[in-house]
Amino acid sequence: xxxxxxxxxxxxxxxxxxxxxxxxxxxxxxxxxxxxxxxxxxxxxxxxxxxxxxxxxxxxxxxxxxxxxxxxxxxxxxxxxxxxxxxxxxxxxxxxxxxxxxxxxxxxxxxxxxxxxxxxxxxxxxxxxxxxxxxxxxxxxxxxxxxxxxxxxxxxxxxxxxxxxxxxxxxxxxxxxxxxxxxxxxxxxxxxxxxxxxxxxxxxxxxxxxxxxxxxxxxxxxxxxxxxxxxxxxxxxxxxxxxxxxxxxxxxx
Numbered sequence: 242x243x244x245x246x247x248x249x250x251x252x253x254x255x256x257x258x259x260x261x262x263x264x265x266x267x268x269x270x271x272x273x274x275x276x277x278x279x280x281x282x283x284x285x286x287x288x289x290x291x292x293x294x295x296x297x298x299x300x301x302x303x304x305x306x307x308x309x310x311x312x313x314x315x316x317x318x319x320x321x322x323x324x325x326x327x328x329x330x331x332x333x334x335x336x337x338x339x340x341x342x343x344x345x346x347x348x349x350x351x352x353x354x355x356x357x358x359x360x361x362x363x364x365x366x367x368x369x370x371x372x373x374x375x376x377x378x379x380x381x382x383x384x385x386x387x388x389x390x391x392x393x394x395x396x397x398x399x400x401x402x403x404x405x406x407x408x409x410x411x412x413x414x415x416x417x418x419x420x421x422x423x424x425x426x427x428x429x430x431x432x433x434x435x436x437x438x439x440x441x442x443x444x445x446x447x448x449x450x451x452x453x454x455x456x457x458x459x460x461x462x463x464x465x466x467x468x469x470x471x472x473x474x475x476x477x478x479x480x481x482x483x484x485x486x487x488x489x490x491x492x493x494x
Contacts, residue, residue, distance in 0.1 A: 245270030259325030261462030299356030353403035415480035431486025
């Protein structure tokens with residue numbers, strides 16, 4: 242799919258990987274809608290790109306429906322969805338303070354996994370109504386997992402299982418939506434320069450980067466965005482999870 246003139250929704254697009262992807266798609270001519278809970282930053286990014294910002298808690302069916310409706314009314318029917326909204330925590334299954342709080346585990350699953358599925362189902366329902374493009378294609382969905390889906394570390398039970406769920410649903414959803422001409426792929430990033438990582442001291446960031454076999458550094462959000470754009474443009478990419486990690490395999494700690 243050529244992104245030029247195409248409407249794209251990016252959840253969590255106000256910062257980090259989502260912001261970089263929104264900017265990369267806009268540079269290719271896409272019409273951008275930022276769906277986020279942090280509206281100040283989302284509105285600033287949207288203004289830079291000539292797009293719109295929509296307040297959206299991805300765990301809410303009502304918010305998701307409103308986001309899809311608002312985007313469709315203001316920009317047109319969306320054909321690209323990039324799910325970047327998510328949170329990360331580090332809590333052991335049983336720690337010094339007792340067992341992992343169940344509500345905290347549930348919150349991570351709710352935002353990272355259920356939130357992604359919520360936006361997928363609503364986007365797909367709208368995209369399947371659109372006229373097909375070249376090759377019968379109607380839409381592209383890109384999800385964000387993590388290498389933690391495969392190499393979960395100590396304290397990552399909640400995060401790893403939420404990202405593992407995203408990996409696990411990629412192929413069946415791609416199969417579900419194949420008749421509608423909607424493709425589904427997932428990117429599993431390694432250690433990237435996200436806002437959370439940027440808060441660490443420079444020496445800590447350098448130390449983490451040295452764990453990557455090659456290149457021995459943190460990933461740049463622009464590199465995630467570049468892959469997301471390629472997925473949009475390459476029609477044969479479907480039903481696949483792509484590790485974007487410099488060949489890192491995470492140690493237990």
